[in-house]
Amino acid sequence: MRLNDFDFDLPEHLIAQTPIEPRDASRLLYLNRASGAVTHRQFTDIIEYLNAGDCLILNDSRVIPARLHGHRDGGTANIEVLLLRQTAPNEWECITRPGKKTRVGAFLRFDGNLTASVTGELDDGVRVLHFDGEITGGEMPLPPYIHEKLDDSERYQTVYASESGSAAAPTAGLHFTANLLDKLRSKGVETGFLTLHVGLGTFRPVQTEDIIKHKMHTEYYTVPQETADMIARVKKDRGRVIAVGTTACRALESRANADGHLTAGSGGTDIFITPGYKFKVIDGLITNFHLPKSTLIMLVSAFAGRESVLAAYGEAIREGYRFFSFGDCCFIL
Numbered sequence: 612m613r614l615n616d617f618d619f620d621l622p623e624h625l626i627a628q629t630p631i632e633p634r635d636a637s638r639l640l641y642l643n644r645a646s647g648a649v650t651h652r653q654f655t656d657i658i659e660y661l662n663a664g665d666c667l668i669l670n671d672s673r674v675i676p677a678r679l680h681g682h683r684d685g686g687t688a689n690i691e692v693l694l695l696r697q698t699a700p701n702e703w704e705c706i707t708r709p710g711k712k713t714r715v716g717a718f719l720r721f722d723g724n725l726t727a728s729v730t731g732e733l734d735d736g737v738r739v740l741h742f743d744g745e746i747t748g749g750e751m752p753l754p755p756y757i758h759e760k761l762d763d764s765e766r767y768q769t770v771y772a773s774e775s776g777s778a779a780a781p782t783a784g785l786h787f788t789a790n791l792l793d794k795l796r797s798k799g800v801e802t803g804f805l806t807l808h809v810g811l812g813t814f815r816p817v818q819t820e821d822i823i824k825h826k827m828h829t830e831y832y833t834v835p836q837e838t839a840d841m842i843a844r845v846k847k848d849r850g851r852v853i854a855v856g857t858t859a860c861r862a863l864e865s866r867a868n869a870d871g872h873l874t875a876g877s878g879g880t881d882i883f884i885t886p887g888y889k890f891k892v893i894d895g896l897i898t899n900f901h902l903p904k905s906t907l908i909m910l911v912s913a914f915a916g917r918e919s920v921l922a923a924y925g926e927a928i929r930e931g932y933r934f935f936s937f938g939d940c941c942f943i944l
Contacts, residue, residue: 612886614820616917618903619924627933628759630766635788638939640927647919649926654786654940657897663799664850666841667897670781670859671804673772676749676764681721683712690719692727692740693752695778695810696831701742702730706811710736723748735811735828752778754936767936776808776831782936783856783898801850803841807832807858807880817904822885827906829879832862836875839866842892843873851894853944857907860884860893860914867891884910886917895944900927900934915943 631637639657641650652659661667677694690713693706707713707729717729725746731739751764761767769784771792792802811828819825842852842863854860865880867873871891883906896914901907912920923941932939 612822612917614817614822614904617822617905617908617912619921619928621903621928621934625928625932625934625938626756627935627937627939628757629761630785630937631933633788634770634786635791637786638932640923640932640939640941642915642919642923642941642943644915644919644943647916647922649923651930655791657942658791658795658798660942660944661795661798661800661853662850664845664848665853666801666803666845666850667795667853667855668803668805668838668842668859668863668893669769669771669784669787669855670807670862671769671771671773672777672781672806672808672858673775674751674768674777674780674809675775676751677778678750678752679721679725679746679748680750681719681725684718684720684726686712688712692719692721693778694746694749695737696808697776698739701744703740703742704733705738705740706736707738707740710738713738721748734826735815737811737828754779756935757937771804774806774808776806777810779809779813780936781807781809781856781858783859783940785937786897786940787855801841801845803838805832805834805838805859805862807862809858813858813907815906817906817909822909825883825906827881827883829881830858830861831877831879832865833877834862834866834873834875839873839875846871851944852892853895853897854893855897857896857898857910860896860910863892864890884913886913888913890914895942897940897942899936900924900932900938900941902935911941911943
């Protein structure tokens with residue numbers, strides 16, 4: 612398929628700049644996979660679509676203050692560093708801007724007397740930086756399409772975030788409150804956790820017209836034995852496995868074999884899910900509304916059908932839904 616097959620016009624005023632309060636007051640677009648029918652609800656209504664014996668799989672990764680500002684030693688031009696993944700003590704894979712100022716051998720200075728050396732260059736413009744000590748003073752790395760200041764950094768974390776390591780939030784989970792999760796559990800809906808640290812693979816733009824030529828950057832995940840056992844039990848009892856977010860979906864699908872058997876474990880995934888992919892684990896997907904031409908809308912299109920997804924997005928735009936990280940939610944079942 613071609614990149615333009617996943618394009619759509621989005622009015623700029625629908626890009627959410629601030630989180631809604633309370634978290635679960637966001638709108639919910641329910642998309643029926645079988646029929647393509649769309650229903651407009653509130654996020655708290657999601658409890659009506661889930662049954663006892665179903666399970667929600669949530670990504671408990673926590674966003675780190677991953678954006679650093681500094682300058683090259685001997686220079687005055689500002690350099691921005693986005694931490695992606697720690698590979699060794701004091702060593703990180705990073706995105707740097709401008710990249711031409713951060714070639715191998717460059718020495719960078721940051722606030723608080725923190726310094727770093729550029730020790731490697733990888734694909735996709737990623738740099739390897741070795742820091743001289745503990746990294747402090749970083750900022751929350753909000754996406755570039757958010758221009759408003761975030762007053763409370765915890766609003767860019769899920770209420771269950773516990774495992775530090777992400778450069779961006781697994782935003783589908785931002786809609787859940789502790790109270791709503793308790794209500795779902797009281798109904799008999801189980802909750803399981805995994806960790807996928809969101810990095811370049813999730814938000815790197817697709818730059819090839821033939822989407823199959825796009826290469827995903829590796830992101831690291833852990834699926835605990837407890838979660839794998841829960842999913843096996845739920846499937847045996849004919850319950851449904853609902854992934855909360857594309858990151859949870861990608862981690863689950865990366866751990867399953869062709870027969871759908873899921874094993875616990877950790878590793879890196881560069882799985883790229885596009886239309887034609889045969890899903891092995893998930894039965895439903897809770898997700899936000901994604902950017903045009905992104906790998907995320909391709910994944911959603913693989914799950915629900917490109918035509919149905921684009922039609923649902925068109926209706927969401929007409930209805931004034933809020934898009935992207937702080938926006939409203941789509942539930943596909």
